[in-house]
Amino acid sequence: MLFLVPTPIGNLGDITARAIEVLRSVDVIACEDTRHSGNLLRHLQISKPLVSYHEHNEARRTAELIGRLGAGEKVAIITDAGMPGISDPGHRLLRACQERGLPYTVLPGPSALLTALIGSGFDAERFFYGGFLPVKSGGRERELRAAAERDETTVFFESPHRILKTLAAGAGIFGDRQLCVARELTKTFEEFRRGTAAGLLDHYSAHPAKGEIVLIVAGR
Numbered sequence: 001m002l003f004l005v006p007t008p009i010g011n012l013g014d015i016t017a018r019a020i021e022v023l024r025s026v027d028v029i030a031c032e033d034t035r036h037s038g039n040l041l042r043h044l045q046i047s048k049p050l051v052s053y054h055e056h057n058e059a060r061r062t063a064e065l066i067g068r069l070g071a072g073e074k075v076a077i078i079t080d081a082g083m084p085g086i087s088d089p090g091h092r093l094l095r096a097c098q099e100r101g102l103p104y105t106v107l108p109g110p111s112a113l114l115t116a117l118i119g120s121g122f123d124a125e126r127f128f129y130g131g132f133l134p135v136k137s138g139g140r141e142r143e144l145r146a147a148a149e150r151d152e153t154t155v156f157f158e159s160p161h162r163i164l165k166t167l168a169a170g171a172g173i174f175g176d177r178q179l180c181v182a183r184e185l186t187k188t189f190e191e192f193r194r195g196t197a198a199g200l201l202d203h204y205s206a207h208p209a210k211g212e213i214v215l216i217v218a219g220r
Helices: 017-025 034-043 058-070 091-100 111-121 136-150 164-173 199-204
Strands: 003-004 026-031 051-053 073-076 104-106 125-134 153-158 179-183 191-195 211-218
Touching: 026 034, 026 058, 026 153, 034 051, 034 111, 051 073, 058 091, 058 153, 091 104, 111 179, 111 191, 111 211, 125 164, 125 191, 136 153, 136 164, 136 211, 164 179, 164 199, 164 211, 179 199
Parallel strands: 003 073, 003 104, 026 051, 026 073, 125 153
Antiparallel strands: 153 211, 179 191, 179 211
16 A cells, blocks of 8 residues: 655644554655655654655656555655655656556645645635746746736745746736745744735845745736
8 A cells, every 4th residue: 555645844743643653554655855754753753664765766766666565565655845746756656556556545734835825815716836937037937927817826836046036037927916925834934925026026135035935826
């Protein structure tokens, strides 16, 4: 059986009792960074074999884990934070289970995407998730222009190192449209800051953003 187990996006108290129970019961835990996940497991007083599972070894490791699942082992997959499969490893392994008829389940739990969307106060009945914004300026601007044309709310992940470039591009695209920068979610300095792209650019130019960022764009 494969278990997709979400982990806290900041506050360690957000892990569920069921997630802890599953992590204690499996034979092996696949994770993005064994050092990072090792710290979480030590906090939870869980000792299990860890194998790395990330974008650079997904293909090889998927075959290995499918072999273990086929032999009847219980495997959990976790990421550094949040729900496996959302801009993080997990999708390939789940699809491999589906193709081979192997059992799997997905535990509910922490998600930066949904936490930021709800916290923005923008319409959450219909929304578009665009993943991480492209690193190159041309691709980034295409995604922002597409968001400007949508009636529904748009959600992106962004790096604190690129947020100023994104807001500068957005200032010429969104005009008076409301945006929200959600960062440090569930942590001590959690912030949901709303405003125009130009206003947010002024703020973060004077107060550099730290921590992982979710950028939410109100619908047209």
